Amino acid sequence: MKYIIGIDSGSQSSKIAIFDIEGNLIVEGKEELRPMKLGENTLVEHPGDDIWESICAASKKAMEKFQYDSKDIIGVGLGSIRCCRVLMKKDGSLAANVISWMDKRTSTPYQHDVPEAAYVTSTDGYLTHRLTGEFKDNIGNNFGQWPVDYETWDWSTDPEVLKTFNIPREMLLEAVRPGDVLGNITEEASKLTGIQAGIPVVATTSDKAVEGLGAGLLHEGTAVISLGTYITAMVASDEMAPVDASAYWGIMSSVPKKYILESYGIRRGMWTVSWFKNLLGQELS
Template sequence: MDKKYVVGIDSGTQSTRVIIFDTRGQKVCMGTAAHPPLIAEKAGYAVHDYDDLWNGLCHACDDLFSKFKGDVHEIAAIGLSGQRGTTFFVGEDNRQLCRPISWMDLRWRENAGHLPPSTEEMDPWCDYLRNYSRMNWMKTNSPVLAGKIHKYLTAPGYMGYQLFGGYVDTLANNLGMPVDREQWALYEDDEVFEKMGLKRSQLARFVEPGQVMGHITAEAAALTGFPEGCPVVACAGDKQCEVLGSGSISDGQAYITLGTLSGLDIVGEKYIPDAYKKLKHRTYLASVPGTWHAEAAISKGFWLVSWFRDNLAEGLDAKAEKLGMTTEAYLDREAESIPAGSEGLVTIPDWKSNWDKPAAKGMFIGFDHRHKRAHMFRSLIEGIVMQLKVSTDEMCGIIGKSITELRVGGGGSKSVTAVQTIADVFNIPVKKSVETETCSLGCAICAAVGAGIFPDFQQAVEAMGQQTETYTPIAEHHAIYQKLMDRVFSQCYTINEDLLKEIAEITA
């Protein structure tokens, strides 16, 4: 029987999405499950509960297969991706030793007080790895537990074990892992592992995107509904899969993701060293082996839309439901009536501090009697996009690349206000993916390559690529945004840094 379908799993911070696509890239069926909120054990910490991600996958599969009318045995392969930088700690009995530490967790900053100071001779990326290492934190703060760690895993590495019973992971989910990105391999030098507090034996076996990691076990089949024996294929980090799903695989193509983390990735066919010391961007291995992404990001990007909905839009859900809309769509419709620049209300979207702005806090600036909820919502979106543009300009200046084509996707791309604002701020036509679930589509493309449906990624993208809608920049809007970026965003943190530090000290 010919195989008709491929599956993409996107295990994110706030939810899991499991989508069945046909081999032309058309979405056949989708299942979703929300994750419980992250647990903040203390200020700056963020963990998932033990089984949140696995339960999320099982619940999303329940949702998926309650709707799917086809034959599950016609699924050729499953592509697995997940959030980057979230770390699992597993003991000899293959059980988790503690709650998985989220990529949003800041406890790694405590490493600085326990590790030897950096030296000029230290490779900047290796310096970053030893400082970011959750294992180094464990050895200092929980040495007994650290001594029991059998495996140190990414989210896909742990989820893969649940699906096929082996510890295999993808090289291209490399945040916090000892991956030599230029060589597309783990570091050969044992010193890198030692500085991270790791042993090689504590890692999964790493493979490239498009390679089979394992096959669905009978137990996993019973829990998920996937056919027993179906191959599970390596993908990349979730953002890199989004770039692939958008069809951006050539040098200079760029993609903006509007998810929990909002970022712009630009594709490079030659290795792009990142600016760790300049703190402007990171380089990631792409979904297509032998290519790279330079990424400028806002850690709490379109997460802020969820924050706004949950905290400042109380009561709207009922109104939206009567109109057959989501609360976010209702807010977006309100925002469309507000002029560019939100009549002087500016949002600085620093709800999470960053390397180069350790005292940063989010701000709404410029309130007056005209401003209502719609102004705040539009200003929030404008602030996210303008901050991303400032970071992108800094990154492109450092790496000497320019954007040849800009695409956008992710859940936030359902917002007409957001996509038009991107076009206006970046002053370039923007191609919006008709299929917003670009991460799952990217995973499905990897699955199709791994199953041998297509001989390479180029042909897979050509066959499974999607249609786009183009948004054209409006010159008057761009002029407003450019002035705000030049005269407000570029100075806001420097001007307010001392005050922000005072606030933190007073209210600690």
């Protein structure tokens, strides 16, 4: 039997799951993220290298439980929080804390206020580099203030579009479509995660679209209610949402050239459940 690893880096925790190729869950590992760093005027950041460190911890937990031959693991699917903004130095390390999707800066064009920043990327782009050493990004996870061409599923080549988002092309990583290989696990990443070196890492798409895929959101006429930190409704579509759409928007699905229409949602959805749990006691877990 062969196995695959799924990486899910969320707003509250990182989860690693190992499945057999028939879709049966074999083992999983989970690591809670540290509380967000909050600042004035709706500034919300992930402290330090928390996202990467939580993935390493969750992965080691899963691999320690895995009782089969790790050489039978044939691939890793990488998915993480969308709408975040990550500033990377030339060497791929963080130039600043990861800016959360809840931070007001992610809804406005990029401001060149960190001199050390050589690249502007998503959480997928950063995690791809940590796992594989490649400077590549999953285009499907770039939703919001990014110069994406939704027809070609690549970065826009229009100078005016790049100017609008204030991100020069040289600061963007190489775009990779959902389902394509981002790179292979490096020896360094293997030591930190427990995942065998050389295994290919495959781009999934944004976290919401991955959730839709898992729930069977594949054809027009199907819909899903997503109960995440951000609660929303989604329907499958063969067409991208119009630019003047009201109360919903379009995102790239897990299948190239297919789309998901997503409603406006509740920004503190399941986070409220965690808040009540922490407030009233761990016995509610």
